[in-house]
Amino acid sequence: MSSRARLSEDEITAALAALPQWSREGDSIARTADAPDFPAAVRVVVAVAEQAEALDHHPDIDIRWRTLRFVLSTHSAGGLTGLDFTMAARIDEALRAES
Numbered sequence: 001m002s003s004r005a006r007l008s009e010d011e012i013t014a015a016l017a018a019l020p021q022w023s024r025e026g027d028s029i030a031r032t033a034d035a036p037d038f039p040a041a042v043r044v045v046v047a048v049a050e051q052a053e054a055l056d057h058h059p060d061i062d063i064r065w066r067t068l069r070f071v072l073s074t075h076s077a078g079g080l081t082g083l084d085f086t087m088a089a090r091i092d093e094a095l096r097a098e099s
Protein backbone atom coordinates (compact mmCIF):
# COMPACT_ATOMS: atom_id res chain seq x y z
CA MET A 1 0.00 0.00 0.00
CA SER A 2 3.01 2.26 -0.12
CA SER A 3 2.47 3.50 -3.65
CA ARG A 4 2.19 7.14 -4.71
CA ALA A 5 -1.28 6.59 -6.20
CA ARG A 6 -3.80 8.97 -4.62
CA LEU A 7 -6.19 7.12 -2.27
CA SER A 8 -9.99 7.21 -2.44
CA GLU A 9 -12.04 8.56 0.46
CA ASP A 10 -13.01 5.02 1.45
CA GLU A 11 -9.37 3.93 1.43
CA ILE A 12 -8.39 6.95 3.54
CA THR A 13 -11.16 6.21 6.05
CA ALA A 14 -10.06 2.58 6.31
CA ALA A 15 -6.38 3.48 6.70
CA LEU A 16 -7.11 6.08 9.40
CA ALA A 17 -9.09 3.52 11.39
CA ALA A 18 -5.82 1.61 11.87
CA LEU A 19 -4.05 4.77 13.08
CA PRO A 20 -6.22 6.13 15.93
CA GLN A 21 -3.68 8.78 16.96
CA TRP A 22 -3.86 10.43 13.54
CA SER A 23 -6.49 12.77 12.18
CA ARG A 24 -7.41 14.07 8.72
CA GLU A 25 -6.54 17.68 7.92
CA GLY A 26 -7.69 18.33 4.36
CA ASP A 27 -5.27 16.65 1.99
CA SER A 28 -3.02 15.67 4.94
CA ILE A 29 -3.02 13.57 8.08
CA ALA A 30 -1.57 14.88 11.33
CA ARG A 31 -0.55 13.74 14.77
CA THR A 32 0.68 15.48 17.91
CA ALA A 33 2.59 13.71 20.68
CA ASP A 34 4.55 14.63 23.82
CA ALA A 35 7.95 13.01 24.38
CA PRO A 36 9.25 12.58 27.96
CA ASP A 37 11.69 15.47 27.50
CA PHE A 38 13.41 17.54 24.82
CA PRO A 39 16.31 15.12 24.16
CA ALA A 40 13.81 12.29 23.68
CA ALA A 41 11.80 14.44 21.26
CA VAL A 42 14.93 15.11 19.24
CA ARG A 43 15.75 11.38 19.20
CA VAL A 44 12.28 10.71 17.80
CA VAL A 45 12.91 13.26 15.05
CA VAL A 46 16.24 11.60 14.20
CA ALA A 47 14.60 8.16 14.01
CA VAL A 48 11.77 9.56 11.86
CA ALA A 49 14.30 11.23 9.57
CA GLU A 50 16.02 7.90 8.97
CA GLN A 51 12.70 6.22 8.12
CA ALA A 52 11.72 9.14 5.87
CA GLU A 53 14.95 8.78 3.94
CA ALA A 54 14.43 5.03 3.63
CA LEU A 55 10.91 5.58 2.23
CA ASP A 56 11.84 8.75 0.32
CA HIS A 57 8.78 10.28 1.99
CA HIS A 58 9.15 13.17 4.40
CA PRO A 59 6.72 14.55 6.98
CA ASP A 60 6.44 18.15 8.04
CA ILE A 61 7.77 18.21 11.60
CA ASP A 62 7.17 20.83 14.29
CA ILE A 63 9.06 20.49 17.59
CA ARG A 64 8.36 22.78 20.58
CA TRP A 65 10.17 21.68 23.73
CA ARG A 66 8.83 18.09 24.03
CA THR A 67 5.71 18.44 21.87
CA LEU A 68 6.02 17.02 18.38
CA ARG A 69 3.60 17.56 15.52
CA PHE A 70 3.82 15.54 12.31
CA VAL A 71 1.91 16.30 9.12
CA LEU A 72 1.95 13.98 6.12
CA SER A 73 0.75 14.28 2.54
CA THR A 74 2.14 13.23 -0.80
CA HIS A 75 3.07 16.51 -2.44
CA SER A 76 3.74 14.87 -5.82
CA ALA A 77 0.20 13.37 -5.81
CA GLY A 78 -1.50 16.45 -4.34
CA GLY A 79 -3.14 14.39 -1.65
CA LEU A 80 -2.91 11.24 0.43
CA THR A 81 -1.28 8.02 -0.74
CA GLY A 82 -0.29 4.74 0.85
CA LEU A 83 3.15 6.20 1.58
CA ASP A 84 1.59 8.65 4.02
CA PHE A 85 0.04 5.89 6.08
CA THR A 86 3.15 3.72 5.93
CA MET A 87 5.21 6.67 7.19
CA ALA A 88 2.60 7.45 9.88
CA ALA A 89 2.95 3.91 11.24
CA ARG A 90 6.74 4.32 11.36
CA ILE A 91 6.34 7.61 13.21
CA ASP A 92 4.13 5.84 15.75
CA GLU A 93 6.87 3.19 16.18
CA ALA A 94 9.53 5.88 16.75
CA LEU A 95 7.30 7.54 19.37
CA ARG A 96 6.65 4.23 21.14
CA ALA A 97 10.41 3.59 21.32
CA GLU A 98 10.86 6.82 23.32
CA SER A 99 7.76 6.56 25.50
Ligand code: HBI
Pocket residue numbers: 056057058059072073074075076077
Ligand atom coordinates in the same frame (compact mmCIF):
# COMPACT_ATOMS: atom_id res chain seq x y z
N1 HBI B 1 7.76 13.64 0.70
N2 HBI B 1 5.76 14.13 1.81
C1 HBI B 1 6.46 13.93 0.65
N3 HBI B 1 5.81 14.04 -0.52
C2 HBI B 1 6.46 13.86 -1.70
O1 HBI B 1 5.86 13.98 -2.78
C3 HBI B 1 7.84 13.53 -1.69
C4 HBI B 1 8.46 13.45 -0.44
N4 HBI B 1 9.77 13.17 -0.37
C5 HBI B 1 10.59 12.99 -1.55
C6 HBI B 1 9.86 13.05 -2.80
N5 HBI B 1 8.56 13.32 -2.85
C7 HBI B 1 10.70 12.79 -4.04
O2 HBI B 1 10.65 11.41 -4.34
C8 HBI B 1 10.23 13.48 -5.27
O3 HBI B 1 9.00 12.94 -5.60
C9 HBI B 1 10.21 14.92 -5.12
